[in-house]
Each structure stands twice: as C-alpha cells, then as structure tokens.
Amino acid sequence: METIINYFSTISSTHRALILAGGITLFWLIETATPFIKFNYNKWQHARINIFFTVTTIIVNFALAFFLLKTANWTTEAQFGILNWLPSINSWLFAIIGLLLLDLIGAYLVHLVEHKVKFLWRFHLIHHTDTWIDTTSANRHHPGESVVRFIFTILAILIVGAPMWMVFLYQTLSVVATQFNHANIILPKRLDVVLSYFIVSPDMHKVHHHYVLPYTDSNYGNIFSVWDRIFGTFTTLDRDKLIYGVDTHMQPHEHNKLTNLLRLPFQPNKKIKKI
Template sequence: MNEIISYFSTIPSSHRSLILVGGITVFWLIENTFPLFQMHYQKWQHAGINIFFTITTIIVNFILAFILIKTADWTTKNHFGILQWVPEIPMWLYTLTGLLLLDLIGAYLAHFVQHKTKFLWRFHLIHHTDTWIDTTSANRHHPGESIIRFLFTTLGVLIVGSPMWMVFLYQSLSVIASQFNHANISLPNKLDTFLSYFIVSPNMHKVHHHYVLPYTDSNYGNIFSVWDRLFGTFTTLPKEELIYGVDTHMLPEENNKLKNLLKIPFQKSRSAKKTKNQ
C-alpha cells in the first residue's frame, strides 16, 4: 500500500498520459479481436472525433489542475472532509472508502445531475449521440462538460477530504474503468454479471447508451456499481436489444460531424421519448 501511495504522490504527467493512451490501445486491440457487435463503421474517422474530445478534456483538466491541487492541499492541511474526520483505520480501508466516495460525487452524482438538469444535459448529450460505442467513446465529452465534471471532482475532493495521491489514483482508475466499460468487447454473460456486482461492467454500461428512456437514465456509475444498486438506478437489457445513440439525434449529420457536435449545447433542445412498455 505504501508503494502505491508513494507512486501516485509523485506520478509524472507522462505516466498519466501513458495510462490514458495505453488503456485505449489495449482495449482497442481486444475489441477488434473479441467484439461484442460487428459494427460496420469508419473506425478511424469515429476515433478521430472522440480523440479530439479526449484532447480537449486533457487541456481543460490541465488548465484547471491547480484548483484541484489547492483543494486537496487545503483539506489535508485544515483537516477538513470525511476522511479527515474518521477514526484511524487500516490504509487499505481508508483508500477504498475514499475511492468509493470520490466515485459517488465525481462520477455518479455528476452524471445523475447532468441527466436531470436541462442546461447540463445539453453538454452531456454529445456523449450520448455516439451510435458506435467503443473504447474511444469513453472520453467523448464536450469541453463544457469537461468543465462541469471537473467541478464535481473538485467538490468530491473537498467533501471527502482526499489527499492528492488519492485523487491521482482515482483519476487513473476512472480512466481505465471508463475505457473498459465502453469498449466493444464480448465477455461471457456470467462473468459480466458477476463483475457488475462490484464494478461497472461493459454490458451494464451499454444499457445506459440505449437510445431511448428510461434506459438512458440508468446505470450512471463509472468505477463502482454499488451506487446504482443502492439508489435504484440499476437496469438490465439484453445486449441483443441495444441500439446506441439518443433518439433526438439519430441522423449521421448530427451525431457524426464534429462541427455540429460542438454546436449542440447551443441549439434548440429536443424532447426525448420514453418507451411505451416502461
């Protein structure tokens, strides 16, 4: 445990970049070998759009990183936050508790609020317009959403009182988890179901990308699946019934053109439909 803390306390930016690029590369190779769906699309063109949004997310996080660092330093120096107030516990439990709470606020809550708030949904919508979900889809976030998610992460650090090494660990796990559960990979159903009791598995998250409500408004988790199960937002759907995208933007010229994707938050909003049998 001490080795992990030491590493993430001083993790170089190059290593964090390697985690991002390495994850995409590994899951890209796996999904080409063991695909969940045989999707007929221009994979490199699709990846180009999503990598553009990945780069903008990196830029946003880099520019605002000092806020996160200052927040983490302040919480530890002033003994503020949940982790600072709990009695002394084993380091592994301290770390797991911190990661769970950061995932709750920085991922689950941020995701839930974006779906339930019309203004924030305008930015998150770009992520859902993807009709070919693969590992590159994990970072398909409008720059505006990247700022929103950053603010929730900062709020999580403040409330949890997590040290910076834990923040770096959480962000690294978050990147890998998102690439994993978006990847177009086929796992045995029993294995996927087993994993979904602990972490967000690929089949579990794919339900969230089904093109109509109420499925779009379910399975908000990123790393841990416990929050969806605890708050009643966990849903299943046979993978054979999945249709990716969002029903308000199913035309290719709307969901597969970078220029339009950047404009979507500022266009007139559209009302989503709910399946009649739900």
C-alpha cells in the same frame, strides 16, 4: 499500500498520459480482434472525433489542475473532510472508503445531475449521441461538460477530504474503467453479471447507452456499481436489444460531424421519447 501511495504522490504527467494511451490501445486491439458488435463504420474517422474530445478534456483538466492541487493540499493541511474526521483505520480501508466516496460525488452524482438538469444535459448529450460505442467513446465529452465535471471533482475532494495521491489514483482507475466498460467487447454472461455487483461491467454500462428512456436514465456508475444499486438506478437489458445513441439525434450529420457536436449544446432541444 505504502508503495501505491508513494507512486501516486509523485506520478508524472507522462505516466498518466501513458496509462490513458495504453488503455485505449489495449482495448482498441481487443475490440478490433473480437468485436461485440460488427459496426458498419469508419473506425478511424469515428476515433478522430472522440480523440479530439479526449484531448479537449485533457486540456481543460490541465488548465485547471492548479485548483485541484490547492484543494487537495488544503483539505490535508486543515484536516477537513470525511476522511480526516475518521478515527485511525487501516490504510487499505482508508483508500477504499475514499475511492468509493470520490466515485459517488465526483462521478455518479455529476452524471445523475447532467441527466436531470436540462442545461447540463445539452452538454452531456454529445457523449450519448455516439451510435458506435467503443473504447474511444469513453472520453467523448464536450469541453463545457469537462468544466462541469471538474467542478464536481473539486466538490468531491472538499467533502471527502481526499489527499492528492488518492485523487490521482482515482482518476487513473477511472480512465481505465471507462475505457473498459465502453469497449466494443463482450464478456461471458455469468462473468459480466458477477462483475456488475462490484464494478461497472461492459453489459451494465452499455444499457446506459441504449437510445431511449428509461434506459438512458439508468446505470450512472463510473467505477463502482454499488451506487446504482443503492439509489435504485440499476437496470438491465438483453444484449441483442441494444441500440446505441439518442433517439433525437440518430442521423450521421447529427452525431458524426465534429462541428455539429460542438454546436449541439446551443441548438434547440428535441423532444425525447419514452417506451
């Protein structure tokens, strides 16, 4: 554990960028070789849009990184937050508890709130409009949503009392996990089910991208699946019934045009159907 702590205490921006790029490349190659769904789309054109949003997410996080660092350092110095109030425990258990709590507040909770608060849904909608879910879809977030998620990350660090090395570790695991569960790949059904008891598996997350309610409002997990199971937001859907996107924005000019996606949060709401 000490080696991991030391590495993520000093991890460079270059290493973090290489992990992000390496994950996309790995899952891109796998899904190209053995795709779960053979989409009739221009994979490179689709990737350009999603990578644009990935870059804007990086820019937002880089611009606000000062606040992240200051918050994490303050919690450590002031001994503030859940982790700092725990009795002395094994370093592995300490890390697992911290990662679980960061996932709960900084990922599951913000995701749930974005679905329930209409104003925030306007920004998160961009992620759901994608009708060709693949590994590049993982960071398809409007810049406005990136700011919202950053605020919740700060909140999570404060409540959890997470040191900076743990924040970097969580963000690294999060990047790889989201690239994995968005990738256009398929695992053996039994393996996927077993994985879904511990982490968000591809089948589990793809249900969240089904185009109609109530499936869109389920399976909010990011890395760990436990929160969906505890809070009753876990659901399943047969693979052959999956249709990606949002029923209100199924036309290509709505979900596959960058200028429209950037304007989407400021357009009139469309009524969402339920089944």
